[in-house]
Amino acid sequence: MNKVITISREFGSGGREFGRRLAEELKYDYYDKEIISEIAKKTKMSEEYIQEVTDNKPHNLYPISFGHTFIYIDNYYPLHQANDIYVEQNKIIKEMAEKSNCIIIGRCADYILKDYDPFRIFIYADMEAKVKRCQSRAPEGENLNDKEMAKKINSVNKGRRQYYEYYTGRDWGDKLNYDLCINTSNANIKELVQVIAKLFK
Amino acid sequence: MNKVITISREFGSGGREFGRRLAEELKYDYYDKEIISEIAKKTKMSEEYIQEVTDNKPHNLYPISFGHTFIYIDNYYPLHQANDIYVEQNKIIKEMAEKSNCIIIGRCADYILKDYDPFRIFIYADMEAKVKRCQSRAPEGENLNDKEMAKKINSVNKGRRQYYEYYTGRDWGDKLNYDLCINTSNANIKELVQVIAKLFK
Numbered sequence: 001m002n003k004v005i006t007i008s009r010e011f012g013s014g015g016r017e018f019g020r021r022l023a024e025e026l027k028y029d030y031y032d033k034e035i036i037s038e039i040a041k042k043t044k045m046s047e048e049y050i051q052e053v054t055d056n057k058p059h060n061l062y063p064i065s066f067g068h069t070f071i072y073i074d075n076y077y078p079l080h081q082a083n084d085i086y087v088e089q090n091k092i093i094k095e096m097a098e099k100s101n102c103i104i105i106g107r108c109a110d111y112i113l114k115d116y117d118p119f120r121i122f123i124y125a126d127m128e129a130k131v132k133r134c135q136s137r138a139p140e141g142e143n144l145n146d147k148e149m150a151k152k153i154n155s156v157n158k159g160r161r162q163y164y165e166y167y168t169g170r171d172w173g174d175k176l177n178y179d180l181c182i183n184t185s186n187a188n189i190k191e192l193v194q195v196i197a198k199l200f201k
Numbered sequence: 202m203n204k205v206i207t208i209s210r211e212f213g214s215g216g217r218e219f220g221r222r223l224a225e226e227l228k229y230d231y232y233d234k235e236i237i238s239e240i241a242k243k244t245k246m247s248e249e250y251i252q253e254v255t256d257n258k259p260h261n262l263y264p265i266s267f268g269h270t271f272i273y274i275d276n277y278y279p280l281h282q283a284n285d286i287y288v289e290q291n292k293i294i295k296e297m298a299e300k301s302n303c304i305i306i307g308r309c310a311d312y313i314l315k316d317y318d319p320f321r322i323f324i325y326a327d328m329e330a331k332v333k334r335c336q337s338r339a340p341e342g343e344n345l346n347d348k349e350m351a352k353k354i355n356s357v358n359k360g361r362r363q364y365y366e367y368y369t370g371r372d373w374g375d376k377l378n379y380d381l382c383i384n385t386s387n388a389n390i391k392e393l394v395q396v397i398a399k400l401f402k
Contacts, residue, residue, distance in 0.1 A: 122376075124376055124377070126377055173376070175323075175325055175374070175376060175382050175384065176325070176327055176384070178382075178384060179383075179384045179386075179387065179388070180381070180382070180383055180384065181376050181379075181381070181382035182380075182381055182382075183376065183377070183379060183380045183381065185380075186380065187380070192400075194399075195396065195397075195399045195400050196396070198395075198396045198399060199393075199396050
């Protein structure tokens with residue numbers, strides 16, 4: 001069986017950098033946004049739309065009835081589309097795990113691959129560190145102050161939490177769902193990766 | 202400044218074994234029950250009594266008044282004794298951190314030493330693994346079935362949680378209070394220590 005590492009991560013914690021460096025160090029395949037691209041190919045939905053759906057809690061499309069007419073509230077993602085995406089994501093992630101040793105970032109992979117016995121890592125940090133990291137990487141033109149950035153970080157992480165909990169029934173970030181939880185607040189990710197890689201050599 | 206590693210651990214998770222092996226590997230001083238012995242020397246209380254007090258939430262000694270007479274409920278540890286022990290523990294743990302590179306097991310050391318910038322590890326495991334570990338190490342004559350053992354484990358961990366929360370105001374086991382949280386459920390502690398040790402070399 002291939003070695004599979006899943007990395008769940010708080011937005012702003014450096015989980016993606018950690019995963020990418022670990023994949024390089026171990027020479028494992030690395031899947032992050034590639035999963036979105038694959039889903040897009042199979043579902044004919046746009047990558048942006050898939051990204052948005054998988055970043056948030058799926059919403060039911062509540063029909064409101066007026067006499068015999070049903071009206072749908074249209075700024076919610078239809079639940080069935082979110083489910084279609086999840087089902088496709090499920091298949092793609094399993095195919096990836098069957099293909100080669102790999103690292104998969106986010107997307108409920110720790111849960112989806114539970115029969116593959118992946119090594120499950122959760123990367124997190126305190127808010128100060130997350131804000132600092134996000135500020136240093138903010139795209140040009142995004143001029144949030146630290147308070148606004150903290151709000152954005154919380155909002156992204158709330159979406160991740162709700163999406164994960166909706167599809168897995170588990171608590172996102174609950175230690176018991178992971179083999180290793182790493183706080184990057186005071187860490188040098190490059191050096192950390194060198195050490196953690198040895199768990200898999 | 203000396204390198205200090207604090208290890209908080211769920212009862213049954215192998216945290217003590219992890220700490221002892223890590224200390225051997227790094228050639229660091231190792232403090233666990235030694236802290237109790239030191240407190241005993243300084244306070245003239247027995248080691249057993251100190252162990253019992255520091256394993257549980259401190260209780261107030263509630264006086265019940267009957268007219269002008271106060272009656273004390275006597276199977277609670279007097280809070281002031283628990284506090285005396287905590288104050289002594291505080292001093293001793295700081296002395297240890299100042300003496301040499303060391304590993305300190307439990308006893309709120311992660312909090313007590315916060316100005317010493319310790320590397321804070323939390324060791325945990327799922328209940329099945331904790332029961333299995335405790336059964337394999339049960340003292341002769343202790344014939345608990347798995348359900349009874351799980352109850353005992355929960356009870357010990359509840360005491361640790363409450364003691365920690367009482368004196369630190371923090372949540373015991375909350376990821377954010379640690380640099381690394383390690384799930385030993387599927388781990389080989391001996392091999393794990395070899396890898397983690399490299400973080401400090």
